[in-house]
Amino acid sequence: MHKTVITHGKAWFDFGLKELYRYRELLWILTWRDLKVRYAQTIVGVLWAIINPLFTLVVLTFVFKTVADVDTGGYPHLLFTLSGMAAWTYFSSVVAGAGGSIISSQQMVSKVYFPRLLLPLSKAVGALVDLAVVLVILTIMLFWYGFAPSSTLIYLPAFIFLAILAGVGVGLWISAMSIRFRDFMYVTPLLLRLGMFITPIAYPVSSVGEKWETLMYLNPMTGIIEGMRWSILGIHPPTEGLTLSIIVVAVVFISGLIVFNRIERKIADII
Amino acid sequence: MSKAIEIENLSKKFQLGAIGTQNLRHWLQGLMSKDPRSKEEFWALQDISFDVAPGEVIGLIGRNGAGKSTLLKIISRISEPTSGKITLNGRVSSLLEVGTGFHPELTGRENIFLNGSILGMTRKEIKSKFDEIVDFSGVEKFIDTPVKRYSSGMYVRLAFSVAAHLEPEILLVDEVLAVGDHEFQKKCLGKMGDISTSGRTIIFVSHNMGAVAELCSRAILFEQGKLITDGTVDDTIGKYIQGSTGPDQGAFEPSPNEHAWFTKMELKRQDDLVHTLDLNHDFSLELTFEVRTPTDDLDVAVILMKGTQRVFFSIHKDQLETHFFAQGTHSFRMTLPSMYLTGGNYHFDIYLRRPSDGSHYDAQPQRIQFTVDELSLNTHHKGYAQKRGGLTIFPGEWKKVNE
Structure with missing residues (x-):
């Protein structure tokens, strides 16, 4: 028989993984709900989801093509930028979604028990659908321009996995902090806008000069985006800077889990 | 186990x-x-x-x-x-x-x-x-x-x-x-x-x-x-x-006069003050009043109201032989049986009445407000349906007459 013991507090590294597994169906259902609600309204709703990043894509491509002619490894600027934007769009939508996931489900959280971690996780899973759409568009454009996919494509899942960890990690931090301090809800968009400029989306990291490269890699998305571009286009193979990015991802993810875990059982009392 | x-x-x-x-x-x-x-x-x-x-x-x-x-x-x-x-x-x-x-x-x-x-x-x-x-x-x-x-x-x-x-x-x-x-x-x-x-x-x-x-x-x-x-x-x-004693249970401002006036009115279940009643227990209304001028022209009259509807009118002479009231404090208790009132909000209008001309020594309308929770009896009286309507639950006496 299922046995539960309830006491005050829990261990720092007790993330309740068994419980999480038991509730796995709810993860899919929450994800499905988000997607369904987003696309239920109208066909225009879907279009807007594409138009927004498309606009950014066009602006970024234009700026970095005409104003600062960066080295795209022989690929058209549009392709180069899109391959960088795929991971960034995913990351920023996970951070925003996961960061606000607890607060936007206040009602549910204060009335029913389930592992709270499912809420931010469902945002990470849901955003994968958008990522898939972008990757399909990217593939079509690749063929349109007459390129074959790079043989390094097999590394792509690894970088997507890193992007998930990075997005969830930052998202957990933000949602944990914004439960206590609503200020963090306003910090998120700011952080993401700043991040967009210090992340090599439309330019290769090598173009900033060696002096700054290490600093750039402290931003975990730098390694991930460079890596993804390398897997898709086969240009700019990762340097040792990638290791730094991976370490940062790991630190952010694990610390995010711990911080979230510490506050998880107090959510209903605070919110 | x-x-x-x-x-x-x-x-x-x-x-x-x-x-x-x-x-x-x-x-x-x-x-x-x-x-x-x-x-x-x-x-x-x-x-x-x-x-x-x-x-x-x-x-x-x-x-x-x-x-x-x-x-x-x-x-x-x-x-x-x-x-x-x-x-x-x-x-x-x-x-x-x-x-x-x-x-x-x-x-x-x-x-x-x-x-x-x-x-x-x-x-x-x-x-x-x-x-x-x-x-x-x-x-x-x-x-x-x-x-x-x-x-x-x-x-x-x-x-x-x-x-x-x-x-x-x-x-x-x-x-x-x-x-x-x-x-x-x-x-x-x-x-x-x-x-x-x-x-x-x-x-x-x-x-x-x-x-x-x-x-x-x-x-x-x-x-x-x-x-x-x-x-x-x-x-x-x-x-x-x-x-669950009501804060204003029985609280009122006595109005002394030269004849007679109430000093205390309480709704009780056994010896406890109540303002919510369930159907399984008797309850009683206790009235205390002061008589200054001895008289035999006095009734203690009680009207039970459910909202604006009169449930009954009762005077102490319905049961008691008390006719003469000496100067001093008097206390009466009226007990109502269980299984009597349907659910809802009630109050009493209470009077010290002069029967000879129907005027009042002391009139205390809208006193002792209480609630009857009729839901609390279902376990004991399975046949009683909630919200059956009517002012009282009156079981009557049912008998099968033919064979």
Whole structure:
């Protein structure tokens, strides 16, 4: 028989993984709900989801093509930028979604028990659908321009996995902090806008000069985006800077889990 | 046999002031100022211990803020205890509200799956119960319509139906029964009755004494975070009703005059002041008055009113032979039997009356307001249907005359 013991507090590294597994169906259902609600309204709703990043894509491509002619490894600027934007769009939508996931489900959280971690996780899973759409568009454009996919494509899942960890990690931090301090809800968009400029989306990291490269890699998305571009286009193979990015991802993810875990059982009392 | 629920020395403290979301500025200010206010504490539960055997149906009663709901939240793991321990043997589902997670854009069908899994059902379970759920809710025709187009009645019916088909070993229910129209409420109570006899362990929080009496085999009374009574439903409910003395019970400004006037009026059950009555007990009205001028021209008259309707008129001479009143204090008691008044709000109009011309020495209209909770009797009088109408419950004397 299922046995539960309830006491005050829990261990720092007790993330309740068994419980999480038991509730796995709810993860899919929450994800499905988000997607369904987003696309239920109208066909225009879907279009807007594409138009927004498309606009950014066009602006970024234009700026970095005409104003600062960066080295795209022989690929058209549009392709180069899109391959960088795929991971960034995913990351920023996970951070925003996961960061606000607890607060936007206040009602549910204060009335029913389930592992709270499912809420931010469902945002990470849901955003994968958008990522898939972008990757399909990217593939079509690749063929349109007459390129074959790079043989390094097999590394792509690894970088997507890193992007998930990075997005969830930052998202957990933000949602944990914004439960206590609503200020963090306003910090998120700011952080993401700043991040967009210090992340090599439309330019290769090598173009900033060696002096700054290490600093750039402290931003975990730098390694991930460079890596993804390398897997898709086969240009700019990762340097040792990638290791730094991976370490940062790991630190952010694990610390995010711990911080979230510490506050998880107090959510209903605070919110 | 092992326990289904074991609660040991459970306490829950809330930090007043520091509780809730703050913005950073307040938090920083709090750190700087060492304001003692931010350390104010409030014990929502203090040292609660009790066990629940498998299959037992327990009612938690008490006034608002007594800690019932907090306890339920801790057992359902929504909120964390400050100290103490709970051991649960079995799968737990909690129903603190109906329709948790319902999304207006989704159809009834989709919401059944969403709500069901939030409440802890597996997809397979929901699928196998789906038809039953839809059937019970009575919204078949609209099952593929987004619930934002539902009437609030339909919405609540569907929500309750999902909840009613949960099958955990331990079920925690917080006053969600009172949903929908009267018809559906009856259906809900019936369903809860079925569930309570199905061998599941249930903790049920309610203000509805009738529902508690009907569904539970044991009841626990809470008061200000402490466990007051743990025993049979009758005892606990009795204690609760005793405790609920109205603040203005019998309070009025006596109006002395040269003849006679009331000094005290009280509604009592046995020796306790009450303002809520259940149907299982007699109750009495105690009137004390002062006579200054001795007289034999005096009636103590009582009119029982239900809202604006007169239930009866009675004077002390109906039963007593007292005609002459000497100077001094007099006390009368009028007792009313159990199973007499239907549920609702009542009051008394009370008079010291001069029968010779019908004028009053003292008139006290709208005194002793009280409530009769007719729901509290169903266990004892199965034949009595709620809300049957009429001013009194008058069983009459029924006999079969022909063969």
